[in-house]
Amino acid sequence: MKIQDYLNTDYAQKCREAYNKAKAIQDKTNATITFIDPQKRLNDKLEGRLKGVAIALKDNVSTRDIKTTAASRILDNYIPQYDAHIVDLLNKEGAVIIGKSNMDELAMGGTNLTSYFGLCHNPYDLSRISGGSSGGSAVLVAANVVPCAIGSDTGDSVRKPASYCGVVGVKPSYGRISRYGIIPYASSLDHVGYFTTNVKDAALMLEVLSGRDDRDMTSSYNPVENYSELLNADIQDKKILIFDNVLAAINNSEIVDLFNSLVTALTDKGAIIEHVSFNDDLLRAMLPAYYIIANAEATANHSNLDGILFGHREEGESTDDIMINTRTKGFGPWIKKRFVVGSYALFEENQERLFRKAQKIRRLIVEEVLSKLKDADILLAPAAPGAAPLIAGQTTDELSDESLIADNHMVIANFGGLPSMTVPMGYIDNLPIGVNLTANPFKEQVMFDVALAIEEYTGLGGAVKEVL
Numbered sequence: 001m002k003i004q005d006y007l008n009t010d011y012a013q014k015c016r017e018a019y020n021k022a023k024a025i026q027d028k029t030n031a032t033i034t035f036i037d038p039q040k041r042l043n044d045k046l047e048g049r050l051k052g053v054a055i056a057l058k059d060n061v062s063t064r065d066i067k068t069t070a071a072s073r074i075l076d077n078y079i080p081q082y083d084a085h086i087v088d089l090l091n092k093e094g095a096v097i098i099g100k101s102n103m104d105e106l107a108m109g110g111t112n113l114t115s116y117f118g119l120c121h122n123p124y125d126l127s128r129i130s131g132g133s134s135g136g137s138a139v140l141v142a143a144n145v146v147p148c149a150i151g152s153d154t155g156d157s158v159r160k161p162a163s164y165c166g167v168v169g170v171k172p173s174y175g176r177i178s179r180y181g182i183i184p185y186a187s188s189l190d191h192v193g194y195f196t197t198n199v200k201d202a203a204l205m206l207e208v209l210s211g212r213d214d215r216d217m218t219s220s221y222n223p224v225e226n227y228s229e230l231l232n233a234d235i236q237d238k239k240i241l242i243f244d245n246v247l248a249a250i251n252n253s254e255i256v257d258l259f260n261s262l263v264t265a266l267t268d269k270g271a272i273i274e275h276v277s278f279n280d281d282l283l284r285a286m287l288p289a290y291y292i293i294a295n296a297e298a299t300a301n302h303s304n305l306d307g308i309l310f311g312h313r314e315e316g317e318s319t320d321d322i323m324i325n326t327r328t329k330g331f332g333p334w335i336k337k338r339f340v341v342g343s344y345a346l347f348e349e350n351q352e353r354l355f356r357k358a359q360k361i362r363r364l365i366v367e368e369v370l371s372k373l374k375d376a377d378i379l380l381a382p383a384a385p386g387a388a389p390l391i392a393g394q395t396t397d398e399l400s401d402e403s404l405i406a407d408n409h410m411v412i413a414n415f416g417g418l419p420s421m422t423v424p425m426g427y428i429d430n431l432p433i434g435v436n437l438t439a440n441p442f443k444e445q446v447m448f449d450v451a452l453a454i455e456e457y458t459g460l461g462g463a464v465k466e467v468l
Contacts, residue, residue, distance in 0.1 A: 002201055006052050029120060029467060033115075033136070038054065038097075054145075056146050064083045073332070078310055093208050107152055111132045112135030122165060123466075133151075154414060158171050160383065165388070168198060170194055227444060240272065249385065250402060283409070297342070300342075307326025314329050419438070
């Protein structure tokens, strides 16, 4: 499904169909936490670039008078009194929000297995994960429920589910989209992102969602381009860097072959291909550095979830007892572990040894990547070393290069605030495989252009997987 399918048609009927379909596939996918009846919105006169387009929001996006849980028990009764900035923009452009999608608890995870409301299933194979933390949004687009869904991306939480579910996933430059009203994970890494079924819709959505917002002081003053109108699949003389460390770390030869075929096609289209390698020791330290920084920031950001001012509350004999009981019962075990790691890194005696060292590693990685990208357009690599893993779990050597580098390299774009997106590359055993593109800051246009060339080669623009 594409955004164009809604425009100049009976969008009211399509929105009701989307709402009903989201409900119909819920038992199989568990992709939605809260359903929002579109009829009230459809009673209004809708105008704008998304007139009548059904959209889903990740459940960490604040919606006025509509429950927003971030998939956590501690927020299972939280109803915000304000809309996130992106909700204001979507409403202004005539979009119709039909639901809040499932996610990893507090956006901390890459599987969508940690949600308080239960795990999310991949539409291509219900025995496999959707990826996370924005898994529900990816599933609703992949299952042909909505043409676009909002997610958030702190490490690869839009781009990895996009690969696993066979859709387009975009994380723009840091500051390109305001985060006002987004329940945070790690403030220096968080980005608003989104899913579509094709590159043109992805370009249009960035036009809609971007722009300066004074309520988010990290949002950018950079002008918003007409990305969709400027789209051009001519990549003659575009310089594309092949991320050799990632390829070397992938054990699945079919994925490497699929990627190499794509690179050959891009060469045939006139792209200049150059292979690059980065410091392996730095790349192996990438994931530990990410965990330290992200969890330290999360510990600080979520210190207000204490059962006193809002959210779920467990009673106690004192204020301290209330906070201890609420946080003990309100968070899942995975979240508690992350808070322990974050708190430990923030202990005064550990800040130099852990937190600041992680920040230095982050800086060194970003400097090395930017030095190579300075004279190039795109850094290209498979988005993941395999298709979506089974929910039952697969044995993984977490200290291997496949895990540390090939499975987690997309965090580089969060470290540096670089625009990055995943598009479908093909299928292996009927399961989607994605390819990731990363560009220089605020160079989303060239990223979309190369992505469009890839889409034209694969023919997978608009691809979906019906669940019913």
